[in-house]
Amino acid sequence: MQEVNKEPVSVVRYKEPYSSLKKAVLECGGFDRLTPGMQVFIKPNIVFWTKSCPFPKWGVITTSRVVEDMVILLKEFGIDNITIGEGIVADPEDEETPAHAFESLGYNTLHQRYGVKCINIMKRPFEEVKMDNGVKLKFNRDILESDVLVDLPVLKTHNQTVVSLGLKNLKGTINIASRKKCHSPDPEYDLHYYVSRLDIPMPPALNVIDGIYSLERGPAFDGRMRRTNLLVVSPGILSADLVGARILGHDPSQVSHLAQAASRAGRPADLSDIEIIGENVEDVSCYHENDFVYTSDNSGEMPRALARQGLEGLFYRKFDDTMCTYCSSLNGLILTAVRQAWQGQPWNDVEILTGKKMEPSAGMGATILIGQCMYNKNKDHPNIQAMFAAKGCPPDPYEVVEAFRGAGIELDRGLFDQVDKLPGFFLSRYEGNPEFDESFYRVD
Secondary structure, three states: OOOOOOEEEEEEEOOOOOHHHHHHHHHOOOOOOOOOOOEEEEEEOEOOOOOOOOOOOOOOEOOHHHHHHHHHHHHHOOOOEEEEEEOOOOOOOOOHHHHHHHHHOOHHHHHHHHOOEEEEHHHOOEEEEEOHHHOEEEEEHHHHOOOEEEEEOEEEEEOOOEEEOHHHHHHHHEOHHHHHHHOOOOOOOOHHHHHOOOOOOOOOEEEEEEEEEEEEOOOOOOOEEEEEEEEEEEOOHHHHHHHHHHHOOOOHHHOHHHHHHHHHOOOOOOOOOEEEEEOOHHHHOOOOOOOOOEEEEOOEEEEHHHHHOOOOOEEEOOOOOOOOHHHHHHHHHHHHHHHHHOOOOOOOOEEEEOOOOOOOOOOOOEEEEEOHHHHHHHOOOOOOOOEEEEOEOOEOHHHHHHHHHHOOOOOOHHHHHOHHHHHHHHHHHHOOOOOOOHHHHOOO
């Protein structure tokens, strides 16, 4: 029996298609609010896509297995008006990449088989929503007009928000300008503030965290992918997220956006008002690191992997939560190119700044400003001796190459010619491992 005043969360081991999800949904009363004829919006997580190589999806993208199982379950409960929608990170004018993702993941087959509508959020209308404290963001109108939201995030950690679960997945329902706004340098209205409130305009929701695969140091393909075989389901977005964070080995009260969301709802963040149904959380918890370690000393500042290689004279400042998705998509490639550019001779104390609030240090030989926000903030800063900027929002990759060249670091332009193929490099780690099964991302 469910305890009074406690919100239920199912924690179920994934064992087989359909029945595992059905068990998780029904045990927590996830469909209790459904009535036939309702309009349901399914929001998966497709944080990144490329047409150029087989993409390492495990723990990065919601499995097509869970998406199809959810569609079948909704149909079984008399729901015929189902929309799957996502706003994939790409040029908003790029229709080919989202279309390729929907086709590859089997969403078009779901349309043919079950009559499901599939929409690219970036090509649909947005509606401005006033949240608390006068904050405004523009949300996809289709999701706002739905009767029920089925939120399908992945079980992953995140290098800016510690975890990326149901609340964070809703960032994919807002337009480009709103996404950039979320990465504000304002210490009060920062990324964590915005993410903690993304559920405010949403219809009643079911949060289904897909943990068949999980991701360490997410949210993208350069993290560590794991086969975890878990489903975490609740009729409350926040409740499932609190449990999901604990399963990932993180104290929810120390995850800023979860702590803020709990406080706003007048709830504790320690799971004391949640009834766990199914597996014991402590039995299935496994610590997932959320960030890459940086080192700093007199010879430089950089990710530990680069420091181990012996790089000197480079001060690649640790990115913060003001660096938005559109600059961060270049960050990993830049670091890879810098690593390959090292020839054993120290660089001339080159400092690289990103995001919206970093400021140049005194005494640097050269300062590289990545992105329009960084350029606008620091272009006249007195600490800069020699400035090289890659402007734009996001910056042109070739301007990045030229900025580094000006500072004395010769990046391989060819890497930037093949940026879409970079995920294939990370995919090769899992090649031949039967746990990483591509069929979870198909609809046969």
